[in-house]
Amino acid sequence: MLLSLSLCALLVAGPSSVASFYLPGVAPTNYQIGDRVPLTVDRLTPSQSEKDSQVQSVFAFDYYHNAFHHCEPEGGPKQKSESLGSILFGDRIQSSPLELHMGKNESCKAVCGKQTFQPRDAKFVNRRILQNYNVNWNIDGLPAAQKMIDANEAIFYSPGFALGQVHGVELDNLTPVLNNHYNIFVEYHQAAQDTYRVVGVLVEPASSRDSKLLDDGKVDCGVTSDPVILSEKEPTEIIWTYSVYWVPSPTSFATRWDKYLHVYDPRIHWVSLTISALIVVALVGMVSTILLRTLRKDIARYNRLDDLGLDDFGGTNLDDTVQEDSGWKLVHGDVFRPPRHPMVLSILVGNGAQLFMMTGFTIAFALLGFLSPSNRGSLTTVMVMLYTFFGAVGGYVSARVYKFFHGDAWKQNIAFTPLLVPGTVFSVFFLLNLFVWARQSSGAVPFTTMLALVAIWFLISVPLSVGGSWLGFRGPESKPPVRTNQIPRQIPPSTGYLRPLPSMFLVGILPFGAIFLELYFIISSIWFSRIYYMFGFLFLCYGLMIATSAAVTILMVYFALCAENYHWQWRAFFTSGASAIYVFLYAMLYWVRALSFTSWTSGVLYLGYSALISALWFVLTGTIGFVATWAFVYKIYGSLKID
Numbered sequence: 001m002l003l004s005l006s007l008c009a010l011l012v013a014g015p016s017s018v019a020s021f022y023l024p025g026v027a028p029t030n031y032q033i034g035d036r037v038p039l040t041v042d043r044l045t046p047s048q049s050e051k052d053s054q055v056q057s058v059f060a061f062d063y064y065h066n067a068f069h070h071c072e073p074e075g076g077p078k079q080k081s082e083s084l085g086s087i088l089f090g091d092r093i094q095s096s097p098l099e100l101h102m103g104k105n106e107s108c109k110a111v112c113g114k115q116t117f118q119p120r121d122a123k124f125v126n127r128r129i130l131q132n133y134n135v136n137w138n139i140d141g142l143p144a145a146q147k148m149i150d151a152n153e154a155i156f157y158s159p160g161f162a163l164g165q166v167h168g169v170e171l172d173n174l175t176p177v178l179n180n181h182y183n184i185f186v187e188y189h190q191a192a193q194d195t196y197r198v199v200g201v202l203v204e205p206a207s208s209r210d211s212k213l214l215d216d217g218k219v220d221c222g223v224t225s226d227p228v229i230l231s232e233k234e235p236t237e238i239i240w241t242y243s244v245y246w247v248p249s250p251t252s253f254a255t256r257w258d259k260y261l262h263v264y265d266p267r268i269h270w271v272s273l274t275i276s277a278l279i280v281v282a283l284v285g286m287v288s289t290i291l292l293r294t295l296r297k298d299i300a301r302y303n304r305l306d307d308l309g310l311d312d313f314g315g316t317n318l319d320d321t322v323q324e325d326s327g328w329k330l331v332h333g334d335v336f337r338p339p340r341h342p343m344v345l346s347i348l349v350g351n352g353a354q355l356f357m358m359t360g361f362t363i364a365f366a367l368l369g370f371l372s373p374s375n376r377g378s379l380t381t382v383m384v385m386l387y388t389f390f391g392a393v394g395g396y397v398s399a400r401v402y403k404f405f406h407g408d409a410w411k412q413n414i415a416f417t418p419l420l421v422p423g424t425v426f427s428v429f430f431l432l433n434l435f436v437w438a439r440q441s442s443g444a445v446p447f448t449t450m451l452a453l454v455a456i457w458f459l460i461s462v463p464l465s466v467g468g469s470w471l472g473f474r475g476p477e478s479k480p481p482v483r484t485n486q487i488p489r490q491i492p493p494s495t496g497y498l499r500p501l502p503s504m505f506l507v508g509i510l511p512f513g514a515i516f517l518e519l520y521f522i523i524s525s526i527w528f529s530r531i532y533y534m535f536g537f538l539f540l541c542y543g544l545m546i547a548t549s550a551a552v553t554i555l556m557v558y559f560a561l562c563a564e565n566y567h568w569q570w571r572a573f574f575t576s577g578a579s580a581i582y583v584f585l586y587a588m589l590y591w592v593r594a595l596s597f598t599s600w601t602s603g604v605l606y607l608g609y610s611a612l613i614s615a616l617w618f619v620l621t622g623t624i625g626f627v628a629t630w631a632f633v634y635k636i637y638g639s640l641k642i643d
């Protein structure tokens with residue numbers, strides 16, 4: 001309760017303190033006037049259409065994909081070394097032939113010579129234009145952006161700029177127009193004498209059919225002329241041109257990301273977060289007070305009866321006390337009976353603990369500002385690394401739980417804990433990647449990266465997990481506080497909301513309620529390369545989610561125990577994990593609201609990854625519910641005096 005209150009206090013403390021924690025510890029690059037400022041290119045990504053703000057594809061394409069006919073630098077494009085995370089997320093950063101010199105305005109330069117689009121390429125590019133693909137460039141770690149204005153008339157920079165424009169309104173006469181000219185506006189800041197830094201990059205693309213190379217090596221950009229329409233019947237010739245303008249800016253290097261990290265309406269965000277937090281806090285408070293009160297009374301009465309000795313009572317009285325003694329105390333001889341399939345449950349709990357640690361530490365790192373948006377993919381890299389190292393925790397927890405269930409196939413437990421869940425995840429990931437690969441999309445994870453992942457898994461994670469398991473099995477068995485009877489008790493049939501499915505659906509919505517706000521932003525950042533940075537919010541939501549999962553699962557299991565149903569282990573896991581159903585439904589709702597895929601492979605990919613994330617969410621929340629309930633059951637039966 002106190003924790004919830006302090007969380008709440010932190011929440012009200014003000015948006016700035018939580019939201020501005022992204023401040024990266026990245027050293028600025030200094031330039032002098034005339035220095036070359038490198039421009040790197042990244043993959044092309046789908047973006048929202050202006051008309052209905054829907055996204056139509058999930059595939060990204062390599063900048064130097066043949067069909068685009070982008071000019072390559074001399075000697076071919078060079079791969080920039082990237083982190084594992086940014087490769088997994090599909091970034092392909094490469095060098096480019098565009099030349100920018102600090103502080104030197106240059107108008108109308110050709111990137112390279114004439115390019116000819118054959119009808120096949122034209123068809124491919126036109127389709128990408130109709131799907132609103134964006135071109136992504138980086139200059140000094142900053143993404144080239146387009147200036148946007150939100151509903152509150154606030155100006156912000158949206159990373160990426162349009163590959164083309166769509167002319168026409170009717171659905172059957174939409175004409176795709178290719179942008180072949182770029183007006184690049186680089187904002188720069190004078191930090192000291194002769195020291196300049198890049199603090200913002202805007203690109204205004206344009207289209208001009210009549211731009212041509214003149215005989216004297218100069219270029220005519222012909223900006224006022226007709227747009228470029230790639231014919232799908234005959235070859236079309238174009239040239240790529242660009243102009244560079246350096247605009248002095250008062251923005252300092254430390255705050256240069258502010259314009260990019262734009263919250264659409266922070267007020268709504270805060271209001272709804274506060275409301276859901278208050279509901280959650282009230283709920284947790286209510287649950288804990290009710291439980292503490294009733295339980296304390298119950299335990300006190302039970303122990304008093306025990307002290308007096310039931311034999312002292314007359315026959316009628318004895319009946320009374322037995323009557324009163326119904327409920328959770330009756331099942332003390334069965335409550336620690338191992339559940340069915342103890343192996344599967346312990347493996348899931350072990351893996352859940354591993355995920356729990358990974359998520360918590362990742363969010364904490366991000367919150368402390370270790371993961372800068374300038375270091376692309378650092379978040380994913382950190383997640384993979386943490387997951388690998390917390391394999392030890394997974395093995396330990398799995399072994400402890402399995403031992404508690406009196407499992408004796410400990411060899412299988414050690415072997416399957418690091419294989420079952422990661423193996424499933426990897427297989428699904430591999431299968432989905434085949435789709436991406438078949439589409440020639442650059443999002444496909446290269447085979448070598450796959451091998452590297454398998455190597456990390458088997459060379460680091462598995463041994464750590466085995467070590468953890470070994471420690472777990474070596475330790476003494478945690479003895480349950482009450483003895484288990486030889487003969488299992490009959491369980492009365494459950495009714496109403498205590499039946500497994502209704503209780504799952506009822507309970508699952510509450511942990512989901514704690515995070516669904518952030519889920520929207522996380523989904524958009526996964527699929528549409530938006531930058532996610534609200535780790536302050538996410539941290540609070542993660543805390544609220546844990547508290548809610550634990551509280552409602554304990555309450556549900558308490559009710560079940562009162563109804564003399566002592567099968568609490570799987571029930572706790574499933575009721576808490578049920579929020580995964582809502583996460584999946586939410587992803588589907590997002591699909592309906594914000595996506596309109598034009599190919600079935602996009603749909604398969606979206607569906608597959610949503611299912612995968614929901615499954616991991618199930619393991620994570622299920623574990624939280626199970627562990628909380630375990631502690632609870634241990635505590636209440638531990639305070640009973642039974643001879």
Ligand SMILES: *[C@@H]1O[C@H](CO)[C@@H](O)[C@H](O)[C@H]1NC(C)=O
Binds near residue numbers: 103105247
């Ligand atoms: C370059 O162009 C920009 C935009 O037109 C202008 O604001 C700036 O003063 C120019 N810089 C120089 C050095 O001419």
